[in-house]
Amino acid sequence: MQTETVLYIILSGIIALLLALFQYLKKEKSLSKKQILFSFLRFVSYFGTLLLIINPKFKSQYVFTEKPNLVIAVDNTSSVKHLKQDQKALELVTHLKTNKKLQEKFNLAVYTFDNDLKSSDSINFKGTQTHITNAFKNLNQIYKHSVSPTILITDGNATYGIDYASKPIQYNQPVYPIILGDTISYTDLKIQQLNVNKYAYLKNKFPVEAILVYEGHASVSSKFQIIQKNQVIYSEVLHFTKLKNSHVLNFTLPTTNVGVTNLKAEIIPLENEKNKTNNLKNFAIEVIDQKSKIALVSDILHPDIGAFKKSIERNELRSVSILHPNETTFNYDDFQLIIIYQPNFKFNKIYQKLKATKRNVFIIIGAKTDLGFINKNTSNYQIEITNQFENYQAELNEINSPFQVNDIDFESYPPLYSHYGKTQFQVPFQTILNKTINGISLSQPLLATFEDLDHKEAVLFGENIWQWRAQSFLNTNNFNAFDDFIGKLIQYLASNKKRSRLTVDYESFYEGSNSVIIKAEYFDKNYVFDDSGALQITVTNRSTQTKKTFPLLLKGNHYEVDLSSLKPSSYNFTIKTTGENIAKSGRFEILAYNVEQQFLNADVTRLNQVATNTTGKSYFVDDTSTLISDLLNDNRFTPIQKSKKETMPLIDWKYLLAIIVLSLSAEWFLRKYNGLI
Template sequence: MFLTEYSSAWIIVALLLGAGYAALLYHKRSSPWGKNWQKALAAVRFLWVSMLAILLIGLLMQQFITRYENPTVVFAIDNSASILLQEDSAKINETLNSIQKTAQNLEEKGFDVEFKTLNNLENDSIQDNSDKINFNYTSSPISDLLRNIQSEFENRNLSNVILLSDGAYNQGLSPDISPYSFSLQTIGVGDTIPKKDIILKSLFHNKMAYLGNQFPIVAEVTHTGFENREVTAVLSQNGRTISTKKVKFSSNQNDLKSVEFLVKATSKGIQHYVVTIVPQDGEFTTQNNTAHAYIDIIDSKEKILLVAGAPHPDIKAFRAAIEKNENYKFDIYLPYLRPTELEDNYDLIIYHQFPDKMGKPLPILEKLRKLTSAELFIIGAQSDYNAFNSLNTGVKIRPLGNQSDKVIPFWNSNFSKFYLTDEQKSRFASYPPALVPFADYDISPQAEIMLYQRVGNIQTKKPLVVMSEQNGKKAGIWLAENTWKWRLNEYAENKNQEGYDALLSKIIQYLSTKEDKRRFRVSPTASQFSTSDGVTFDVEVYNSIYEPLLGQNIRLEIKDEDEKTRTYTFTNNSSPFRYSASALSEGAYSFKATTQLDGKTETSIGQFTVKEIKLESLNATADFGVMRRLAQQNKGNFYTLNNLQVLQDSLQNQVPTPTVFRNEQLSEVINLWWIMLLIIGLASFEWGVRKFQGGY
């Protein structure tokens, strides 16, 4: 059937156009080719001109395509490591071979068969050879496996899904939380009787500590079958025992004990600590007796100096918020009251109402500004506005008399330097008013307003907090006084000061973060990777004007704790570029990347850790309850390895019923090659006859 994009009346117009064109050309009675050829050529001209005109009005061809789809049977294999912890490998291989033969028989009957695993192995390789399945996957996201099957086979002829699993999931949702859209048969493997075992369940520690400080490493230990038994926990580093602790289990099954080790940070860099529970006779497995901690020991804190002409309650609030972060070393300098020996440089200097009206701050200020590349100015009643305006911070204050406004903050939704959570921002509305200068403000194009002033219920466009960068130097301008009341009020209402502290913390982080001027940068995409994944690096290379530079030959050396080095060479062929190294074993690693830029060797170094995920060894007991519920909820049956033949017989007795799909397909006739070939052929025939008969 043919359709048109426009009215069918246009087809009549196209036919009239063809007829008119033919009549115009061949209406003369006398011609060099005779009467019969005259009529034939007129007919040919009518045909190809009409056809061409019809194509131009958008002629569509409607087709109905019938497709038959065989029913599909999917074998979903839980290939997690816990399977071989619970079941003999020979029995598992025997089961897989049996399933493979069943799959072949189903295919011979007219079923399509597919295999799915937790890590999405190639279907063809599994179906041809069950030995391709390795039971080493580090977790059991059974629900993800089933949900992926449901998504992939939506609106398809899915006859049956057969799940082989121990039912012990440790990632994602419970697989039986809701029914699926297909029939599900389940095969339970493993032992439902709890094994006698001691399990180091988890390890808690900070990711970072400071050189010379003590920090805790806390291990949680549980057991099955070791009631009233005392075991030993050992903390070691580089094969050397640091500390041992005794753990006494009670008479309760699954008793959970915490063991705390206090460790002193004596070396810089990523330090690798190992906690081991000494194995006991009769343990089912010792794979879950060990856990690893990787802690980055750093030697320097970010130095923050607060300068003020006089004490003020705001200073106490700033200090409390800043000193919550152990990464900051905070000092106060009162030049008129308490001289302090200054350091050579600071990551950030906060000027509280300084320069002020009381003394002669400019010589002091000139000295201080040379010690940092980031500044935060707190403006108040004692601030010298003229002196402040001369500092080129990106904000100029033009006071309208000696008055002040009472305002509360509200967030600028267009601010892009950093973000606060909605919960943190919502707390601003309940803050008591703070004092700001009653003034007009000049904001430079390089400055960005973070907080606006709200007077009562009126949201003004006057700035309250501004972030600026002038000539490569970052500056923050905090135009409010008595904001200590904000922190106090927040604690009274919420029992914490999360909003205020987050606000100040984000400002400090932004101001104290230095711009990376390196032309060659290689950094791991995470500080910690899994042994089952490859280690990936982000690679950036720039020319002298910081445009991305491609085609660089890069050498990457990765060194483990035993000083063994792996070397990789590659070329960055895109921007951004990410390089994936091979998967590494558990441990702490350092890396060094080098390339040549303008005849010089550029280097980028760093550290990362690789950790083995041991979720599978934490539970060596099968959960057939989950497998039974899955089958009951999804019109299936539960089987064990002992009655697997019943399932196989049931599958063999099924008769495949193909599904018929009838799809409508519309295609533009102008895109059909044979139509265009016909038009060209007719036009060529006409031209050839006229040429041969002397018409040209």
């Protein structure tokens, strides 16, 4: 406390005392015991009030000991059980958690991981994907500013994500991998990878690439074949040696029927093979008649054009043709959707043709758009012309959308640049994205759609959407989120189907190791999303005719059901709404494939590399007796004694206010009791 403050406190004490004595001595020559008590209570009230005005600050310091964290991350996938290491892993976790010396030195935290990281010690080894990179990424966020050595209990066989042992994967804690498995080399033939497109066209051939790998020393031969409906449609005899231990096959297969075609790739196992699961792989391809053709018409060069083309063509069912508005070969009947990028007077003929043909259209309005031309050539909306520009960020409208839109963290995306001014719609419309500036919603659409009996139209009021695609990659390490969003918008616009009160989003087939998720949206009679609906899905196995019914759960702005518990087969499904005669039906396939059962032993090389890169040390699960000793004796993980200083102003001390109130109340009561009031 400063000297000046101390002097103020002393002075306020003197002033409070003089005021109290003056008020009780001005009519009396001497003080009685009662008056002394009254003077004291008055002094306390005055002195406390003056102290609040001065508001001195008191500093305190306390010392505490901060223990480092010990993170135990356990691989919770079925590959651990497949390698028969599950019991050893459970025993190790129990031993670490109950060790008293570790508890004294560390704050223990147990996590499990498969595709996601979970803070839990419930271990069942049922995960279907191993995403070690994601586990490191999430742990780094949690323990970014602390000392947290990490015990990684895993077989090291990652099935998802980028290489977790590479240098770019930053994890700022020492990692101690506990290797579940052995280094024994077994003779094995396997299908390392099978590359095939998701879609193919009727009466055409689609390419297949198969990568086959042999682990062993002797020279062997085997036959690789593709089977469809118990018939071999492709086969090839392959020879392997210790040096020639892989083959890459490239071939084509014919398509005969529209729809999902199931096939099986197989390399005949050797007699002494231990793991025959990785000799088979089921795959499927959806055969379609033709692509959806989309025209993207632009008068300028802009990165947005390339971003739209890449996002749309990520779905192999669609192709994009980039055209100039003056092209004479422009045949509207060839395209299901016309995208007009930043129109001006050069688009006059195209607009006239669009009005005559009632084609579905997607218009992008940016800084180079001629708003006068837009207002003259459309009666659906009018844009205020201010000759000013603004950057608008996006906010998802979850209430009323013409198709299912997932929140892909739009608020983290860069702003779009466009004209400043309000848009007045003359027709009913649905807002997908709202405009915001500095987090404040403008109640103006950034992306809107509307439709009538003849056509559908969408308008995006901003350019530089290529930056959104780049931000999507920064957020998730891929373009999938943004591409899926654009894909759903294009799918809605390219279809001539009328809007339905119940829409369903699903895949034609699912890999056995992936989640089987079906989503649905349910709207009321005004086409506003209804979050009070009761939706159920009935799934019928086409082979056994067994039926199962599941409820769809509300997830934000859509309903969802996870059917990952279903066995691989072909299924029909029907989604119904309770209380209304509304239903949607479909069909999907679940392919038999378990990626976690493709391994024979642990990936020792990568786990050793992780330990080296993070200044840790690797151990085998059968030889972890020195692990606890190494952790206890490592000087990097000693508890740290820290001190913390706190400054508290007197005005925050509630007891002083209570003392003032008590002294005033006591003085009033005693004076009243003695008849002085």
